[in-house]
Amino acid sequence: MLKKLLSFVIIIFTALFISACSDNERQMYVGKSDNWEVNYGREENFAIKYIGEESMPKTEINYIIVQGLRTTDGNSPLNSAGVMSIKRPFREQNDDTNIKVTINWEGYSEEFILESR
Structure with a gap:
């Protein structure tokens, strides 16, 4: 009886652990404009690509x-592949909070919202 109970508890904890990890790994925010694409996910990087x-x-x-009450801004060049990576701690969003991105370059400006995927 004790073996069955222990096996049951191990199975339940394993299932809970796997489901919690899989939800976190899938959380990603993406957005696109005419000239830029931005990805932001669990690896704590914003990848901005031309x-x-x-x-x-x-x-x-x-x-x-x-991102809500948090603002990050800066200036940086793109690498040879047209990508810039910004390290920033990941923060999941509530449905009512958007991540707004504005990119300015060489006299141009584009603004767009990242959506959860």
């Missing part, structure tokens, strides 16, 4: 990320 048809910006880009 996807425009014109040549890649040669100067630093300015980014502003607004």
